Amino acid sequence: xxxxxxxxxxxxxxxxxGPSKPPAWPAVVEIPAGRFIMGSxxxxxxxxxxxxxxxxxxxxxxxxxxxxxxxxxREVETGAYYIMQRPxxxxxxxxxxxxxxxxxxxxxxATWNSYGLVHPYNLAKRHMWVDGELPEMRGQHPVVLVxxxxxxxxxxxxxxxxxxxxxxxxEAEWEKAARGNxxxxxxxxxxxxxxxxxxxxxxxxxxxxxxxxxxxxSPYGMLDAAGQVYxxxxxxxxxxxxxxxxxxxxxxxxxxxxxAARHSRPATxxxxxxxxxxxxxxxxxxxx
Numbered sequence: 001x002x003x004x005x006x007x008x009x010x011x012x013x014x015x016x017x018g019p020s021k022p023p024a025w026p027a028v029v030e031i032p033a034g035r036f037i038m039g040s041x042x043x044x045x046x047x048x049x050x051x052x053x054x055x056x057x058x059x060x061x062x063x064x065x066x067x068x069x070x071x072x073x074r075e076v077e078t079g080a081y082y083i084m085q086r087p088x089x090x091x092x093x094x095x096x097x098x099x100x101x102x103x104x105x106x107x108x109x110a111t112w113n114s115y116g117l118v119h120p121y122n123l124a125k126r127h128m129w130v131d132g133e134l135p136e137m138r139g140q141h142p143v144v145l146v147x148x149x150x151x152x153x154x155x156x157x158x159x160x161x162x163x164x165x166x167x168x169x170x171e172a173e174w175e176k177a178a179r180g181n182x183x184x185x186x187x188x189x190x191x192x193x194x195x196x197x198x199x200x201x202x203x204x205x206x207x208x209x210x211x212x213x214x215x216x217x218s219p220y221g222m223l224d225a226a227g228q229v230y231x232x233x234x235x236x237x238x239x240x241x242x243x244x245x246x247x248x249x250x251x252x253x254x255x256x257x258x259x260a261a262r263h264s265r266p267a268t269x270x271x272x273x274x275x276x277x278x279x280x281x282x283x284x285x286x287x288x
Contacts, residue, residue, distance in 0.1 A: 025162060026092060028082040029177070029221035031282070036078070036176045037183030039071030040260040044185055048255030051192055055201065055253035070260050073183065076172045081282025083169060083177045086211030086223045087142035087231060087275045088154065090134040096154050097132065099161075104129035105145035107270050119250075119272060127207070127272045141207040142229045142275040148242050148267035151232045151276040158278065169279040171235035171262065174245050178226070178259035180219030185258055187218035187225040192254060197227030200252035207249055226257040229275040230265075237264035248273040 040048075049062040061067070097104050106128050109121045127135060127144050135141075146154075148168075155166045169177070178187055186192060194201035196216035198208050211223035218225045227247050235243035241264035247257030250273055255261065265274065 026088070026278075027085040028280075029085050031078070031081050031083060031173070031177050031220050033078065033080040033282075034181065035075045036179075036181035037073060038076040038172055038175055038260070039073045040067065040185075040258070041073040044073070044258070044260065045070065047185070048253075048258060048261070052253040052255045061253075061255060066263075067255060067261060070262055071171075073260075076176075078170075078172055078176055079282040081169075081173060081279050083173065083220075083222060083279045084277040085221060087229060087277045088151075089140050089210050090143045091139040093143040093146070093154065094134050094139075096157050100153070100157055102150070102153060104132045104134075105143060105150075105270065106130075107145060111270075115269060115271070117271070124272050138207070140209045142210045142224070144207065144229055144272050144275050145270045146232075146275065147270050148232050150270075151278075154276075155278050164280050166278045166280050168232055168234040168276065171233050171243050171245065173279055173282060174231065174233050175259045177220050177222045178218050178246070182219075184219070185260070187216055187222070187259065194252075194254070197247075197254070197257060198224070198249050199227040199247065199254045199257055200250055201254060203227070203249050205249060225259065227251070227254065230263075230271075230273050232274060232276040240267050241265055242267055244274055 045067040048067055052061045053059050096102065107124065112121045112124055129135065151168055155168060158166045184190060188196050197213060207229065210228070214223070216226060217223055225246060228249060229246070230244040230248050231246050233243045233245055237243055243262050244265050245259065245262060247254055247261065251257055265271065
């Protein structure tokens with residue numbers, strides 16, 4: 001098994017600049033300027049549908065054409081930038097709440113039910129912050145139940161706190177950091193490996209310590225680039241929605257966990273499957 005024990009995870013993360021640093025200074029990885037292969041082709045999408053069909057025993061993702069709206073495989077250019085090595089954690093988000101007075105991640109039952117999600121409210125409760133306090137034993141888990149507006153507000157606060165210009169990544173920036181410049185189907189290569197991510201294939205059906213599965217690292221050093229939680233991006237979609245990337249602990253298969261996969265969610269949604277990470281510097285331009 002390639003999964004590491006909790007103690008070893010913390011030791012390795014500390015060694016590479018993880019939780020031992022002040023939470024206001026999150027560890028980042030550097031992404032160089034240049035072109036990379038973004039999006040998917042027919043072969044990759046077909047392989048994703050087949051993985052889903054084996055995992056779920058039905059063809060729902062194919063029938064609903066989940067992957068038909070992916071960007072067609074092509075070269076895209078970005079500038080150099082830095083991206084957080086792992087998603088924003090509950091511990092770091094707690095500092096933001098304490099400093100700004102912004103409401104803690106919480107959704108009342110009526111609001112949750114209005115979302116029309118398949119996850120029952122009782123399942124969502126374990127991720128809720130009660131009386132403004134983060135859930136017990138989840139300080140190093142990715143923060144969830146945050147809207148797109150919450151994520152951008154956090155970026156503004158962190159920018160003031162650190163003197164750096166933090167923001168949500170563009171879709172191209174997120175995808176390049178997740179798959180490298182050669183168009184890998186997954187952060188680690190072209191073959192799916194359930195031991196390299198937190199998904200519903202072999203995971204605990206819950207969030208885990210952010211960045212804890214080191215074997216799933218991307219070519220540039222980004223952790224949790226597949227599975228764990230979907231992540232908000234700056235990419236706007238129709239109807240007040242934004243693109244989320246990466247798949248989650250709830251998914252299996254895991255076609256949706258590919259960096260090329262993309263789905264939009266309402267900016268106001270606070271979901272137990274969606275978190276975020278930030279970047280600083282850079283730009284993204286489609287190659288001609």
